[in-house]
Every structure is written in structure tokens, then in C-alpha cells.
Amino acid sequence: MEASTKSYVKPTSVMPTEEFTETEMLVEWNKYAQRLGDKGLKIMESLLLINDPTLDGTKITLELPNEGSKLDFESQINGLLGHLKGHLHNHDITIHVNVNEAVESKRSLNDQDRYNRLLELNPNIELLRNTFGLDLHT
Numbered sequence: 001m002e003a004s005t006k007s008y009v010k011p012t013s014v015m016p017t018e019e020f021t022e023t024e025m026l027v028e029w030n031k032y033a034q035r036l037g038d039k040g041l042k043i044m045e046s047l048l049l050i051n052d053p054t055l056d057g058t059k060i061t062l063e064l065p066n067e068g069s070k071l072d073f074e075s076q077i078n079g080l081l082g083h084l085k086g087h088l089h090n091h092d093i094t095i096h097v098n099v100n101e102a103v104e105s106k107r108s109l110n111d112q113d114r115y116n117r118l119l120e121l122n123p124n125i126e127l128l129r130n131t132f133g134l135d136l137h138t
Contacts, residue, residue, distance in 0.1 A: 016091060017058075017091060017092050018088070020088040022054070025053070025055050025088060028084055028087045029053060032080055032084070033045045033049050036048070043072060044072065044073070047064065047069055047072060047073045048080070050064060051064075058092040058094065060084075061095075063098045063100050064100070065099070066099060066101055067101075069099075074097065077095060
């Protein structure tokens with residue numbers, strides 16, 4: 001009777017440890033972030049999407065901008081780990097969070113820089129500019 005009341009714990013040696021690529025990990029990472037966003041957990045979603053995580057074997061490293069973000073992320077990390085372990089079929093996955101509070105100087109963009117960036121995203125902007133005779137230097 002005593003044996004029947006004990007809960008069964010699956011031995012860790014039976015857990016799957018299939019190989020996966022960084023691309024597969026990023027796809028599942030983004031799916032999880034999207035699912036959180038759909039549930040209304042926008043803060044956690046934005047933390048997941050702040051930077052692309054990097055993969056080194058089964059160690060995933062994410063860089064966050066401050067200690068507060070790290071605390072918020074770590075409070076919800078178990079759900080993400082469960083999702084990744086289940087969908088990537090690898091129970092050796094670990095997530096490490098680095099805080100990088102270094103302030104990067106962002107250069108200010110002039111009109112030409114903004115136009116060039118938009119042109120990269122959508123080449124039809126040049127057609128629009130020519131059709132209406134628009135000029136950047138007015």
C-alpha cells in the first residue's frame with residue numbers, strides 16, 4: 001500500500017535529448033512569445049523579443065537591458081523552458097540571462113538615411129517619389 005501512494009517520477013535518463021538548430025529554437029521561442037502576447041502578457045512577450053537569443057549546444061543565452069527585466073523574465077522562465085523542452089524534444093536545455101546596461105550611442109538619422117532605410121524595406125517608394133515629384137531636400 002505504501003508503494004502505491006508514492007508518486008511516480010520519470011527517470012531523467014529517459015527524457016529525450018534530440019539535437020536542434022538555432023533556427024528551430026528561434027521559431028519555437030517566437031511562437032511562445034506570440035502565445036504570451038495573445039494571452040495579454042505583453043511585458044513578457046516584449047522581453048522575449050527584445051533580442052534574439054543565441055544558442056551554444058543546449059545553452060540558450062539572452063541579453064536583457066537591465067536587472068528589472070531580468071527579474072521579470074526569470075519569474076516566468078519555467079513556462080518557456082517547458083515549451084522549448086517539449087517542442088524541441090531536448091530536456092537538457094538551459095537558459096542563461098545576461099544584463100547589458102551599456103548605453104549605446106545611437107546616431108541620429110537624417111532624411112536621406114531614413115529614406116534609404118525605407119527604400120530597402122519597400123523599393124516601390126522610389127516609384128512613389130518619382131510619380132509625385134517628391135524631393136527630400138525641401
